[in-house]
Amino acid sequence: MKKKKLVGYIMTGALSVGVIGGAGMSAFAASDTAEPTTQASIGPTAGGFPQSEPKDSILDVLNQVTESKVSLQGANEVKLANKFLSTLTDEQKSTVQYEFTEENAEHWTNLPANSQNRNGVALGDLSDESIEAALKLAKASLSKQGYETLSEIIKADEFLTTDTGRTEWGSGLYYIAILGTPSENGEWMLQISGHHLAENIVFKGKKEVSVTPQFTGSEPQTFELDGTTYSPIETRRDGMYSILESLTANQLNEAKISETFRDVVVGADKDGQFPEESEGILYTDLTKSQQKLVQKAIKAWVKDADSKTANKLLKAYLSKEALAKTYIGWSGSTDYNEVGSYVRIDGPRLWLEMASQEGVAYQDDVSDDAHFHTVWRDKLMDYAGEFTE
Numbered sequence: 001m002k003k004k005k006l007v008g009y010i011m012t013g014a015l016s017v018g019v020i021g022g023a024g025m026s027a028f029a030a031s032d033t034a035e036p037t038t039q040a041s042i043g044p045t046a047g048g049f050p051q052s053e054p055k056d057s058i059l060d061v062l063n064q065v066t067e068s069k070v071s072l073q074g075a076n077e078v079k080l081a082n083k084f085l086s087t088l089t090d091e092q093k094s095t096v097q098y099e100f101t102e103e104n105a106e107h108w109t110n111l112p113a114n115s116q117n118r119n120g121v122a123l124g125d126l127s128d129e130s131i132e133a134a135l136k137l138a139k140a141s142l143s144k145q146g147y148e149t150l151s152e153i154i155k156a157d158e159f160l161t162t163d164t165g166r167t168e169w170g171s172g173l174y175y176i177a178i179l180g181t182p183s184e185n186g187e188w189m190l191q192i193s194g195h196h197l198a199e200n201i202v203f204k205g206k207k208e209v210s211v212t213p214q215f216t217g218s219e220p221q222t223f224e225l226d227g228t229t230y231s232p233i234e235t236r237r238d239g240m241y242s243i244l245e246s247l248t249a250n251q252l253n254e255a256k257i258s259e260t261f262r263d264v265v266v267g268a269d270k271d272g273q274f275p276e277e278s279e280g281i282l283y284t285d286l287t288k289s290q291q292k293l294v295q296k297a298i299k300a301w302v303k304d305a306d307s308k309t310a311n312k313l314l315k316a317y318l319s320k321e322a323l324a325k326t327y328i329g330w331s332g333s334t335d336y337n338e339v340g341s342y343v344r345i346d347g348p349r350l351w352l353e354m355a356s357q358e359g360v361a362y363q364d365d366v367s368d369d370a371h372f373h374t375v376w377r378d379k380l381m382d383y384a385g386e387f388t389e
Contacts, residue, residue: 055124058131058171059158059226065135066151072140073306078206080140081182081190084133092130095121100180100189102387108191108198109268110215110373114168118193119179124172134176138192141201141208146304149216152232153197159223160361169195169361187384196373198268202384210384211305211313212377215267219361219371233372237336239297240343240354244334246290247281255281257331261342264353264375272389274379278346280329294328298345301352301376313378317350326350339370351377 072080085093098104098119109116123131139147154171161170174194182188184205192199196217202210222231247255257279266273283294298317302310316322326347332340333356341356354374380388 055131055172057128058123059155061128061131062135062151062154062171065132065139066147072136073144075140076206077137077140077190077203077208078182078184080133080137081178081188084130084137084176085178085182087127087130087133092121092126096177097181098177098179100187100386102383104179105189105191105200105383105387106269106271108193108200108213108215110193110196110198110217111268112168112195113173118175118177119191120175120177120193122172123174123176124170137190138176138199141190141306142199143303143306143310146306149232149304150192150197150199152230153216153218154194155225155230156218156220156223156232157195159225160219162225163223164361166361187386189383200383202386204384208306208309210378210381211309212382213266213271214301214304214376215264215374216376217357217371217373219357219359221371233374235300236297236354236374237372239293239300240345240352241334241336243290243293243297243328244330244343246293251281251286252330252334254285255329257329257342257344260331260340261355262340263357264355264373265344266351266353266377267373267375271382271387274351274377275346278325278327278329280327280344280346283323283326283328286328291323294326294345298350298352301374304376317347322348322350332356336372337370341370349379349381351375351379 085096088096104119107119109118113122123134126134138150142150154174157169157173158171161167174192174197177191177193178188179191180186180188182203187202187204189203190199190201196215196219198213198215200211200213201208216233216236218232221233221237222229224230244252244255265275283291286294295318299314302313302317304310305313326345329344329346331342332338335341336356339356339358342354344351344353346352352375354372356370357373359371382388
């Protein structure tokens with residue numbers, strides 16, 4: 001397995017354009033408004049294989065895996081990972097597999113493929129057989145809710161490219177990588193990354209032990225694709241803002257964070273960079289009904305993990321001791337449709353944040369065009385705690 005690539009790529013229309021850059025050392029912020037990297041010579045895609053046009057079959061396979069009545073909950077992820085690898089050519093395997101190092105693990109982004117390179121191979125460069133195997137691995141590694149979140153974010157990106165005609169988005173530009181060697185005893189990691197999505201799931205053998213950092217987002221907030229309406233971040237959004245809506249004027253004042261934010265604070269390339277001091281209102285200063293809203297909001301993220309992992313994390317996050325040190329804060333606006341609106345839940349381990357961004361695909365100064373970025377981190381167990389100081 002190789003170490004991290006030193007060449008990134010820009011996708012521009014029907015051509016794949018190589019760019020020079022140190023992987024994992026991007027000069028861009030996590031905001032979708034980052035400018036594409038400088039163009040250089042014509043070359044292959046980030047996955048190492050030319051991609052001349054989007055694969056229309058990806059959504060068909062995605063829907064097939066989503067709608068399958070065969071449950072993958074509790075399935076052996078090691079076997080599914082090796083099944084996925086068995087569908088690849090030797091060249092593709094060399095692109096998908098990496099050493100499980102801090103440098104490689106921390107190399108993920110929520111930016112579109114024309115803004116920053118990422119580990120792994122794009123779904124658009126894979127056969128339908130490989131795409132199906134990759135998605136089955138993803139479905140087994142997440143809860144039903146978690147897989148729905150992933151699939152709806154991918155569909156949001158397909159909607160963007162279909163609706164706007166722009167080619168920096170689309171279902172083909174989601175990447176899969178495996179760090180380490182999937183085995184019954186070893187430690188390994190599954191990465192799935194694309195625009196508005198980063199799943200970083202660590203296993204020890206076939207036991208899932210960590211699911212953070214996780215990035216989820218969506219533009220637009222709600223969209224219709226093939227006759228179905230989707231709103232990928234609605235549960236997270238409603239969870240956070242129902243807390244704010246429940247606060248009294250005095251509580252809102254106490255919960256307000258002194259700083260304003262244009263994006264999430266601890267996103268891509270910000271590992272471990274949590275604020276030194278917590279701000280906001282303490283969980284213990286809330287009424288019992290308000291506390292229930294906080295717990296419901298936390299579950300909107302954590303229940304993306306498989307049930308065993310989610311239950312273990314919730315036991316830690318929702319313990320009496322942890323909640324006594326958990327803060328709820330907001331900044332900018334209490335209206336999620338306003339750009340700059342920001343909410344966070346900050347506990348001893350748990351870190352959740354949600355930021356309302358200016359529209360990128362849709363910019364006409366209409367507040368409803370705001371879209372969302374969210375991050376879930378575990379201060380002790382990001383990347384299974386392997387690189388936590």
